[in-house]
Amino acid sequence: MNKSYFSSFLLFSFSVLLLVGCGEKSGAPTSTEKPTSSQTAAVKIDPATAGSVAGVVKFEGASPKAQAIDMSQDPACTMGAAPNSSEAFAVKGGKLGNVFVYVKEGLPAGKYEVPQPTVIDQKGCKYVPHVAGAMAGQKVQFLNSDPTMHNVHPDAQANSPWNVTQTPKGEPIEKSFPHAELMMKVSCNQHPWMRMYLNVVEHPFFAVSDAEGKFEIAGLPAGDYLLGFVHEKLGEETVEVKVEAQKAAKVEISFGVK
Secondary structure, eight states: OOHHHHHHHHHHHHHHHHHHHHHHHHSOOOOOOOOOTTTSOBOOOOGGGEEEEEEEEEEESOOOOOOEEOOTTSHHHHTTOOOEEOOSOOEETTEEOSOEEEEEEOOOSSBOOOOSOEEEEEOSSSEESSEEEEETTOEEEEOOOSSSOEEEEEEOSSSOOOOEEEOTTOOOEEEEOOSOEEEEEEEESSSTTOEEEEEEESSSOEEEOOTTSEEEEEEEESEEEEEEEEETTTEEEEEEEEEOTTOEEEEEEEEEOO
16 A cells, blocks of 8 residues: 555545544434433323222132231230231131232323322231332331330342331331332341231322222323232232223222132
8 A cells, every 4th residue: 555545544534533523422312221210201190180990809719717826925015915817818708908909001101299108017016007008219117116126127129128126116217119019028037927018119009908808099190001909929910990080980809719
């Protein structure tokens, strides 16, 4: 290659590189990263166009017998306390309690307002409630109303697990969970029978069926939704529902031992 040709080649290469560099600075961003949560637009819900969904969770077949729990290892747990038994199958009159109900699909994308803290108490050496829900990022307060020490221990999978000792009638433990996670087991290392389940979702539209199997989710934008119903032993069932403005959609679903 002669010197003249080589010099021309270098000059041409440099010009191309210069043009490419200028183009990258002046053109549109080339990043393919998804917007972070802080960049996601907030979802505004007009109460005039919102509806609700309510219903009953039923249980079919013979209900499993609740197992008695022996709490005698800690006298503070049995002092004046009623007999304790497993809450895995909260069946009453053919209705099933302690089922976590949430909107699985259909919500507008975006950020939702975080509700006030979810409160979970330790009372009579059991967690109250047995099943609870929280929005990702929402504060969760763990209280200790007992005259004995507890260890609050979420066995988280999608979130970071932790284990914190709480003195008798001590100060509340306040935590939040940034990631969605269903049926997160929360136990107590001091009392092995103590167990509850915390459900974390990305929005505030959830509920837990009560002792009569009833639930309600209010303030939903009108639209078509897929509801998820989750039980600690029986897994998850889903139901499609249409919510209309200023109306209450009705839903019934049944679980049973398979």
